[in-house]
Amino acid sequence: MSTASSLPIVRTIGDLRQLVAGWRKEGHVVAMVPTMGALHAGHATLITAAAEGGARVVTSVFVNPTQFAANEDFGTYPRDEAGDVARIAPAGGHAVFAPGVAEMYPEGFATAISVGGPAEGLESDYRPHFFRGVATVVAKLLLSCLPDRALFGEKDYQQLLVIRRMVTDLGIPTEIIGHPTIREADGLAMSSRNAYLSPAERAVAPKLHQVLAEAAEAIRGQVPPAEALIAGNRTLDAAGFKVDYLELRNARTLAPVADTGAEPLRLLVAARLGKTRLIDNLAV
């Protein structure tokens, strides 16, 4: 274990378990915030929320190779461990778990967790490898730490539901808590990938949230969802986005919506702006 500005940085599962066992002996609740680093104010809010009530918080920083396809940005994903560590202590975190790839995927690693239900459709239609990689790494992170609770941002809403499903199905004794999306002043959801946007793209990017807000308002006002979604698609096309999906789903299951009056609803969108793929979602 090493320390930076008094924050322990653990690299192995064995050291993480020892650290957590010490906290447990002292009677602390333990919380985890899994991340891929490149921490921004949204992550800081998650860490602060995780620490509420005096919990000890482990933030994991691991760019997980199995959730990237060969043509995606694993190689260029922003990495700044020193910058991440500097953000974690002021946010209220108590330790960093920053394993290497060989610690998470030792030689011969041959296990994967495949989730159905909420993992079907939406992101999986465009990134078929993604939730298998996420579920496998999150299961391993949770089993390595066994926190009482783990926090995830609602910006990755489908991911949040997939993780909840996986934790319930496998009986992992951790409460999964979703935290509302943190947005820039102009509405753009905070994301490590926003750093890829050119200044011109950054100026257009808040349209994604605006379109969700307009569609949600229209649907609440009894405009037929199909009509609201067509209008949203047109607005995004005109602004220069290439839309992967803009859909209305059941907020609990992500099943397609049968009756807008009876179900909790969520709008979900994924669209590319230049080389950057952005996702966002909103409750209706």
Ligand code: PAF
């Ligand atoms: O949302 C993320 O940052 C990642 O998908 C996660 C949950 C840390 C798994 O690698």
